[in-house]
Amino acid sequence: MIPFHAFAEVVAYAAGAALVAGGVGVGLLYALRARSITTLLAVVSAATVLATVAGIVTITLKMLITDHDRSVTLTVTAIAGLVGLGVSLVLGHRLIAGTRALLGSVRRAGDDGRFVPPDRTLPAELDELAAELSAAYARLETARARERTLEASRRELVAWVSHDLRTPLAGLRAMAEALEDGVVADAETVRRYHAQIRAEADRLAAMVDDLFELSRIHAGALRLSRRRVGLAELVSDTVAGTEPLARAKGVRLSGLAHEILPVEADAAELGRALRNLVVNAIRHTPEDGGVEVVAGVERGMACVTVSDACGGIPEQDLPRLFDVAFRGEAARTPGGGAGLGLAIARGIVEAHDGEIGVSNAGTGCRFVIRLPL
Known part of the structure; x- marks a missing residue:
């Protein structure tokens, strides 16, 4: 068994030689930090082999082993180092090839805005990066x-x-x-x-x-003064405010709230959105027709529906009905204006984290506002 002091001396010499070789490797990595990954991996492999060889030479000199044994040990270490260097070069080449393929996909995406990942197997990190780039370009395309x-x-x-x-x-x-x-x-x-x-x-x-x-x-500058608002009160105020228009048009207007439904909302803004829908329904309902405003709960959300007797809307126009300035066969905006009423209603409802939609129902349309309870 080797004495402790001899073992400690061997460790000290080997550590010193390894630190010198490691310091040289770190210096080369810093000096070549802008070079390719293959070069950096080659430096890492060479530094590892150099540290091993330096440690072996130091130890063999200290242990006074024969020249034959020293030559065999150094030869085996050199061969192992060369194999490690080769593996490092292969790995570096694969990384560079994957990186260049990914870079080529990014450059091609700049022409038409569509990112197509490379059609080759990439290392896990580069493959994850390609997936993130695909998602980012998809979001950019949606935004465009x-x-x-x-x-x-x-x-x-x-x-x-x-x-x-x-x-x-x-x-x-x-x-x-x-x-x-x-x-x-x-x-x-x-x-x-x-x-x-x-x-x-x-x-x-x-x-x-x-x-x-x-x-x-x-512009995202709509500032809401939220407070607890009862939908029954909102429906009542809207019906009372639009009753003169309905009476002048000869349209029956009714409002109903099945229960007290408190929501956190800006009463003025939400009232404007609902009023736009009701005025819109009155203007497009023929004489002797009816408009009904109902508040209730659907699928766990507060819900206000405005049903009219306008005769329905062409199916192809329904998805665009809330777009700014959209006009189908008949304008669905209060007063036949510039197509802003329904767009404003949608903006206000969405600012309240709600949803607004429309569908054909019966002899007319059914506009629905859904808000979190």
Whole structure:
């Protein structure tokens, strides 16, 4: 058995030689840190072999073994080192090939925005990176598609708003010029012109308010003052506020809440969304038709439905009904405006973490607002 002091001396010499070789390897890694992975792996392999050889040489000299034994030991160590170096080079080549294949896929994705992972087996880390890149490019494509849709909606909105502004402005100008030039002189006509001017001004002000509200929604600047609100009270207020319009149109309007349903919401904003739906339903329901507003619970969520008798909406128009400025065969917006009412309703409901949808039901449509209880 080797004495302890001799064993400790061997360990000390071997550790010293290994530390010197390791220090040289670390220095080379730092100096070559910008080179390829293959070069770095070769340095690691060479440093390992060098540390082993240095330790063996030091130990054999200390132990005074024969030259033959020393030669055999060094030869075996060198062969093992060369094999390790070869394995390191093969591994480095595989890593570089996988990295370059992944880089090529990224560069090709820059042309059309679609990322296609390399059709070869990659190391686990590179394969995980490829999966993350695929998911990231998919999210980017979704964002681009939404941006294109929003841009198309903005252009369509500008076109509709320009058209809807031009008509009342032309009427306002004509009536103002008639009053200014004295073309209209009798008191009855003057009063009628004044009333029309006031009505058109109110309509334009409402359109500007809608545009401002929609811009806040799209900019994420809609600030909600949430408090506990009863849906029964909200339905009652909405029905009371729209009853004059329904009476003038000859439409039966009713509201019903099956139970007291408290939700955390901004009463003013949520009331505006519901009012948009009810006014929309009244305007598209024929005389003697009915509009019903019902609050209840569906699938664990507070639910408000607005059912009308408009005759239904073409199925192909249903998915786009809440888009900005969308108009199907018949506009589904309050007052036949610029297509903002339903878009505003959707923005407000979604800001409350809710859902809004529409479907054909019976002789008309059924608009549904769902909110967390």
